[in-house]
Amino acid sequence: MPTADARAANEAIVRRIFDAFARKQGFAFRDLFAADAVWTVPGDGAMAGVYRGREEIFRFLARLPKETDGTYASHLVDVLASDSRAAALYRASGERLGRRLDLDQVLLFRLEDGLVREVLALPSDPGAFEGFWAD
Numbered sequence: 001m002p003t004a005d006a007r008a009a010n011e012a013i014v015r016r017i018f019d020a021f022a023r024k025q026g027f028a029f030r031d032l033f034a035a036d037a038v039w040t041v042p043g044d045g046a047m048a049g050v051y052r053g054r055e056e057i058f059r060f061l062a063r064l065p066k067e068t069d070g071t072y073a074s075h076l077v078d079v080l081a082s083d084s085r086a087a088a089l090y091r092a093s094g095e096r097l098g099r100r101l102d103l104d105q106v107l108l109f110r111l112e113d114g115l116v117r118e119v120l121a122l123p124s125d126p127g128a129f130e131g132f133w134a135d
Helices: 004-022 026-032 053-067 126-133
Strands: 033-041 049-052 073-081 085-096 099-112 115-123
Touching: 004 026, 004 073, 004 085, 004 099, 026 033, 026 053, 033 053, 049 053, 085 126, 099 126, 115 126
Parallel strands: 033 115
Antiparallel strands: 033 049, 073 085, 085 099, 099 115
């Protein structure tokens, strides 16, 4: 049975991740990911892929500002959490190769023992997302 404490803890983890990312302090949330965590970005664009382990995940996250000349931003709108899952709704924006990104996205998290185990990124407009990240 889900507990209020577990839900609150999982929501707090997701909020800490977004807060640190917004402050450009990615390493501040490194300890919130399991060593063997997996982050999946569907599609065929420059950022698509399955990133396995902290090292790959943090290299992926570090590429976001590099690929967008520092314009990439994610503004958290809301977090829904249970005892083992969380969903973060956020607004992603940025500029890349003369193209503009401005759309809602959802990150689906699986958490266990206070650590992020899996993340799945889901853009609200897959076509616009693909077009932005296309090479």
